[in-house]
Amino acid sequence: MKNFKAGLFGLGVVGSGVYTALQQNQKYGISIEKIAVKNIDKERDFDLPTGILTAQSDEILENEDIDFIIELINDPEEAFTIVKKAFEKGKSVVSANKKMVALHHQELLELREKYGVKFFYEGAVCGSVPILRLLDQHYKSDKIKSVKAIANGTCNFILSKMTAENQDYDSALKEAQDLGFAELDPYSDVSGEDTRFKLAIMVYHAFGIFVHPQEIPLEGIDYLDETLVQFAQKHQLKIKLIGEACNIGGKINAKVEPQLVNEKQDFYNIENEYNGILVNAEFTAEQFVKGKGAGSFPTALAVLSNLKDLIYDLAIAKYSIKPNITYSTEIEREIYFIGGFETELSGLEILAKDETYCLAKSDFKELEKLKQKHPNLYWVKISQDIYEIIKNQEVLI
Incomplete structure (x- = not known):
């Protein structure tokens, strides 16, 4: 099998996981030639070859020997600039940047078609759960009625601690931060924004239309208090932050909000950093998948899976928008x-x-x-x- 050369952007939690996995397992046949980071002199927990780090993105993007790009940085606009230039240079890209994909989804797929490259981003949605792959492949001959998801491991961890262990919101958040499930600035997670980015991406793969994240109504978990927790415990319920999109007569409704669930529902047993997705379709009815949605290696696994897709030249669905389906902002009471x-x-x-x-x-x-x-x-x-x-x-x- 041919050995491939890749350029890596970002060496944070996910980037470190991807780099470590590729170094430890030769079966992928991928060598990381250069890694672009903001701070070359930053101390890291593992050894790196001399000269592999660079602060100049063009050292990777302009390198004709590099076959493809792995984009794993935080800044969505900087990431978009990197991906766009990679496409222009004829390089395919694997990304896990949900904010970049959600904000620029249609343009990215149009650019992918224009330059004849490939673009995979399974790691942008629900960590180790291959939901985009399932929507694209398993459900391509079915008609999806709805997609509902616990898509943020940080929120789910906090809510699990609040309902199961009677922790207040602040202490549950601090524990999530101490364990690395939450950022020092947790706004994107606890406000529901992160779930909304992922839901916007899933809407295209499920229903064939693009929805800008700002069009999706949002309520997070940062205001929840002991009154709700006591009510949930009294009635043997659990609190979950769920993003959902439904096809109602060709009109897609989507929203992100906390919900109370009982033991009869699949989401009831999704705890801590786990994610869960419920897909309801015309022929297959309801199917539920779960997996880890936070941490270095769950997301790195999705990136590695997409790298194998590139190596084996997996065909991807052509960019298209389905006719007779529209997005509606009207939501039922x-x-x-x-x-x-x-x-x-x-x-x-x-x-x-x-x-x-x-x-x-x-x-x-x-x-x-x-x-x-x-x-x-x-x-x-x-x-x-x-x-x-x-x-x-x-x-x-």
Whole structure:
């Protein structure tokens, strides 16, 4: 088998995992010729060959001996510049940068077609779970009705600690940071933004349309408090941050929000840094996959898998947009647990209330307007089935 030469951008958590795996396993037939980093003099936990590091991206991009690029940096705009130039130089790319892909998805695929290169980014969505591969290949002859996902290991870890171990949000977040599951600045994770990037990518692979992340309504977990945790524990429920996209009559609805789930649901047993994806399709009905979504080697595994796709010249689906499918910002009213408010809420269809929370029918637009008046307000979706069980368990005011 031919030996391939690659240029690596980024030597952080994932980049280190990819480099280490390639060094330890010769079966890939890939040698890293150069690694572009911001700080060449930074101390690292492993030895590197002399001269392999560079601070100049063109040392890689202009090198005709390098066969392809592995892009694993954090900055989405810098990453886009690197990938675009790599395409222009005729180099295929493997990336794990979900923000870059989500923000520039359509343009990236158009550039891929224009320059006749390949572009794989399985590592951008759900770590070790090959969901993009499944959507592209397994479901290509089926009609997908919905995709629902726990797609952020940091949030899931925090929520697991809050409900299972009675930790408050701050201590659960600190533990996630200490274990390397959360960044020092956790905003993208806990706000739900990270899940939204991944959901936007999945929408194209599931339904064949592009949705900009900003079009997807968003509610994170950073406002959740002990009132919700106590309510969930009382009714044997768990709190999960779920991104979902549904095809309703050719119109795609998508959103990211916390939800309460019970033991009958697949998401109930997805704990800590694990991710889980539920796909509902016309012929195959519901299928559920799970796997680690955070950490060095789970994401590195997805990158390595894509590298083998390049080596074996795996065919990829042509860029296309499906006709007769559109994105809709109209979202149906649903049942929500609402907390974090101090005064009476108006304009909602109240189903039940207590001193510190209420159950009500609403939609995102109504709740977002209320949050402008009540900055600490938060909401968590409750399915109709769970609401019926709660009604039968206690007398609701």
